[in-house]
Amino acid sequence: xxxxxxxxIYRAYIACLNRRDWTTLGDWVHDDASHxxxxxxxxxxxxxLERDVAEIPDLRLDxxxxxxxxxxxxxxxxxxxxxxxxxxxxxxxxxxxxxxxxVFYDFRDGKVWRVWSVVDKAAIEAQLTSDRAxx
Numbered sequence: 134x135x136x137x138x139x140x141x142i143y144r145a146y147i148a149c150l151n152r153r154d155w156t157t158l159g160d161w162v163h164d165d166a167s168h169x170x171x172x173x174x175x176x177x178x179x180x181x182l183e184r185d186v187a188e189i190p191d192l193r194l195d196x197x198x199x200x201x202x203x204x205x206x207x208x209x210x211x212x213x214x215x216x217x218x219x220x221x222x223x224x225x226x227x228x229x230x231x232x233x234x235x236v237f238y239d240f241r242d243g244k245v246w247r248v249w250s251v252v253d254k255a256a257i258e259a260q261l262t263s264d265r266a267x268x
Contacts, residue, residue, distance in 0.1 A: 150194055232256045
């Protein structure tokens with residue numbers, strides 16, 4: 134698959150997540166999807182995303198960096214949001230935070246298949262222990 138096609142597919146996947154269009158998630162996510170080594174399947178992947186949105190009602194994924202090497206995609210996503218309660222074990226409780234996530238994807242059959250992600254938890258911790266506004 135050409136790089137430009139995979140970039141378009143990835144952007145459409147992110148747009149689907151930002152719209153919370155769970156009924157079309159299967160257009161972008163493989164039936165055998167996994168996240169950080171856990172086999173979730175499409176239903177489990179959807180449940181994970183729905184849980185994320187329940188915990189962070191204003192969640193929006195903003196692509197800051199996108200690198201395509203078919204069938205792989207690497208992205209740096211930026212978030213500016215207000216988790217309702219505990220997030221990543223941290224007592225955010227509605228405080229506005231900004232952080233990034235580095236995500237690596239393998240695509241199969243033109244869909245997200247395997248995902249590995251790392252959230253910059255240290256950036257969140259620094260904001261929660263500081264009187265300063267988020268960076």
